Amino acid sequence: MATTSIPNQATYYKRYRMELDLVAPLPAVPSLPAGFAWIPWEERLIDAHADVKCQCFKDELDGIVFPNLSNRAGCERLMRDICERSGFRPQATWLIAHNEIYVATVQGVADRVGNGSIQNLGVIPAYRGQHLGLAILLQALHGFRLTGLAKATLEVTAQNENAIRMYRQVGFRFRKSYYRMVEPATYRISDPAWVL
Numbered sequence: 001m002a003t004t005s006i007p008n009q010a011t012y013y014k015r016y017r018m019e020l021d022l023v024a025p026l027p028a029v030p031s032l033p034a035g036f037a038w039i040p041w042e043e044r045l046i047d048a049h050a051d052v053k054c055q056c057f058k059d060e061l062d063g064i065v066f067p068n069l070s071n072r073a074g075c076e077r078l079m080r081d082i083c084e085r086s087g088f089r090p091q092a093t094w095l096i097a098h099n100e101i102y103v104a105t106v107q108g109v110a111d112r113v114g115n116g117s118i119q120n121l122g123v124i125p126a127y128r129g130q131h132l133g134l135a136i137l138l139q140a141l142h143g144f145r146l147t148g149l150a151k152a153t154l155e156v157t158a159q160n161e162n163a164i165r166m167y168r169q170v171g172f173r174f175r176k177s178y179y180r181m182v183e184p185a186t187y188r189i190s191d192p193a194w195v196l
């Protein structure tokens with residue numbers, strides 16, 4: 001079951017952890033369509049990443065599962081937190097621009113055991129379906145490889161079938177599942193409640 005809900009009580013959202021071996025062959029980063037450009041990480045781009053993140057997630061289920069993703073201030077907090085972490089990987093942190101507009105974002109962080117963790121990958125709604133999601137995912141994965149990481153991981157909400165299809169397409173496989181609790185009144189989120 002993907003979601004378990006009790007009226008006025010917490011809702012539990014099923015999430016998957018997926019993993020990819022970065023030592024195995026990895027598809028090349030595809031060329032972007034005409035008019036699109038890669039924007040590598042610079043600290044002055046925190047606001048741009050936060051803006052794109054907010055547009056990507058505010059109307060999605062993950063905006064409920066992770067309330068910070070549903071509003072601009074929360075997205076900025078997340079961005080600042082991510083780029084201050086010791087494992088932050090600028091090489092796996094990218095924007096895609098279309099002319100003057102930023103349209104896609106991803107951040108990469110090495111976790112405590114040295115796996116590259118894909119964070120908050122998103123493409124703004126008007127630009128979906130052009131393989132930009134796939135392209136920015138591969139760009140981040142190659143960035144992890146460049147910094148010597150051997151494995152990539154990510155977590156995805158079980159109902160997010162489009163994202164799961166994209167992750168499976170590049171070779172990510174399910175490793176485990178858990179439920180994340182969202183409290184209705186405060187939308188305070190606990191750590192993963194348990195691991196199945």
Ligand SMILES: CC(C)(COP(=O)(O)OP(=O)(O)OC[C@H]1O[C@@H](n2cnc3c(N)ncnc32)[C@H](O)[C@@H]1OP(=O)(O)O)[C@@H](O)C(=O)NCCC(=O)NCCS
Nearest residue numbers: 056121122123128129130131132133134156162163165166
């Ligand atoms: C998931 C997301 C990043 C996909 O971005 P996108 O640029 O539209 O995806 P792409 O065009 O690169 O598609 C890559 C693959 O993903 C799958 N996919 C993506 N969108 C899909 C859709 N609407 N229907 C079916 N499959 C889809 C397909 O396998 C697709 O490959 P194909 O076109 O060769 O079949 C985008 O929908 C998004 O930003 N969603 C909201 C944020 C989010 O959920 N992020 C993931 C958090 S874990």
